[in-house]
Amino acid sequence: MFPRPIQSASPAAQTAYKTFLPIALILWLLPLIAVAIFSVKPAEDFTSGNYWGAPSSFEMFANYGQVFFNSDMPRYMLNSVLITVPTVFGAVALSAMAGFALGVYRFKSNLLIFFMFVAGNFVPFQILMVPVRDLTLDMGLYNSKTGLVLFHIAFQTGFCTLFMRNFIRQLPFPLIEAARVEGVAEWRIFWYVVLPLMKPALAALAVLIFTFIWNDYFWAVVLTQGPESQPVTAGITSFNAQFRAAYHLMSAGSIVAALPPVLMFFLMQKHFIAGLTLGAVK
Amino acid sequence: MAETTEINSGRQRSWYKRNEIAVTPWLFLAPAILFFAVYVIIPIFQSINISFYDWDGLGEATWVGLDNYVELADDRAFEISFWNNFKWLIFYLLAIPAGLFIALFLNQTVTGIRIYKSLFFFPFVLSQVVVGLVFSWFYLPNEGLLSNFLAWFGVDGVNILGDPTLATYGIIAAGLWPQTAYCMILYLTGLNAVDPEQVEAARLDGAKGWKMLWYVIIPQLKPATFIAFVVTIIGALRSFDLISIMTNGGPFGQTRVLSFYMFEKALSEFGFRMGYGAAIAVVLFLIMLVFIAYFLWSMWKEEKGH
Incomplete structure (x- = not known):
């Protein structure tokens, strides 16, 4: 193991390490801790210049109550859910199939198509912006959740296919051969043999795509406007315009907006990390 | 490949059955390729094309060559x-x-x-x-x-x-x-x-x-x-x-x-x-x-x- 385990160091070094650990963490998360404290402060603290001191009173319920009951925030949150969840299902389904095709079968253009997905996944969003916006307008889906979902599914399929294909390549191929010898139809091999083995990959991608899409801002701004269909990342800017300079409310709003992916991460940590490392680092 | 003719011996098997190994990957790829082509691959070329035009997004686009x-x-x-x-x-x-x-x-x-x-x-x-x-x-x-x-x-x-x-x-x-x-x-x-x-x-x-x-x-x-x-x-x-x-x-x-x-x-x-x-x-x-x-x-x- 590298670095050398701290247990083999002197007791003084061990104590130093254990004391420094929480300090380092607090420094690392300082901006976030500040926002969390902001969000429970009363408005007066900001007018009286008490930005970074202790809150003069705890207004947690008042502040978060404002966010939930006196703004468009719940609407934006619901929109985000309605955009994110279908995208997760769509992208995972499409890429599971594509990954199966590219991972199991040998045909001439296999690598070419695979590289097309990989390369497409890396392009800058701006090169897609004008045509995708036009296409969405033409289909009458501008400023609708469906328009956003369709694009997200398509774009995320690139990354997901990369992941799925590499995952399937690591599965024991003799299993598939055995099924073929038994005369099992190919689609049944996908459904009954490969798919059950892919559960970890499906979970990893689902969590990861959830976070990516929830946090998307660019496409939300390009393809939607207004509280009917905008997700929370775009909504938070209008929320902030509504409560300009009301730091306690903006902080509470930001925390609410950030919460779902955070929960997702802490609940599904193992899958999340497996997804992030693209399965390439184990 | 592994399929033998024993199941349908004598009778002509369906076209799909005979070509299953060759066709299946394309059937599985079709939806992903369709989505990806429409929303990612084709727009790249459309953008390159648009960059040679003067266009406000609504009216007529005029060809301006390399002017942009x-x-x-x-x-x-x-x-x-x-x-x-x-x-x-x-x-x-x-x-x-x-x-x-x-x-x-x-x-x-x-x-x-x-x-x-x-x-x-x-x-x-x-x-x-x-x-x-x-x-x-x-x-x-x-x-x-x-x-x-x-x-x-x-x-x-x-x-x-x-x-x-x-x-x-x-x-x-x-x-x-x-x-x-x-x-x-x-x-x-x-x-x-x-x-x-x-x-x-x-x-x-x-x-x-x-x-x-x-x-x-x-x-x-x-x-x-x-x-x-x-x-x-x-x-x-x-x-x-x-x-x-x-x-x-x-x-x-x-x-x-x-x-x-x-x-x-x-x-x-x-x-x-x-x-x-x-x-x-x-x-x-x-x-x-x-x-x-x-x-x-x-x-x-x-x-x-x-």
């Missing part, structure tokens, strides 16, 4: 955006050594270390919008935590985001926060896979500290480094959210990058110049293409190795 690109060459704002992209590329890469450093620091087995690891990773899960907001408050000229901190050292009234030369670095620093967390997690997973026998062998040979890290550990972390490099480059060239939230391109357009400038030209109150915007996007795409080609080449070598 000629105009770019003299556009001061484009030049600034281009160099800012360059700064992003260089400084964003600091996330890799910083991530490695934190990973080495956390690669221990003391009680509660797992919670520490996830909390260090935490910033990555936040959306860039939230990171941008948090940091713009952190940087507030008088009330901000940073200026309060600097005041202890007698430095007063630093307004990072209001300063044309400092603002870009301030935004990059905000971006480094989640990106470092990402690189850290890559290296933590990588360190787990480092071969303990090699480390022990090197220790017996007297290697330690930096030497050990450089000659034994880092070579074994190569896959993690590769992914860290890929995601960091992509992230640097995609920077948009933070700029839009923290400075909206200002002060005096000094924090624009190509992605932001393109959006501003094509889709904001400053005008609907789709053709000009597309030309900017094409330049950004060409920059990215250099890296994409390199990534694909690396992956291709890897494939051949198997």
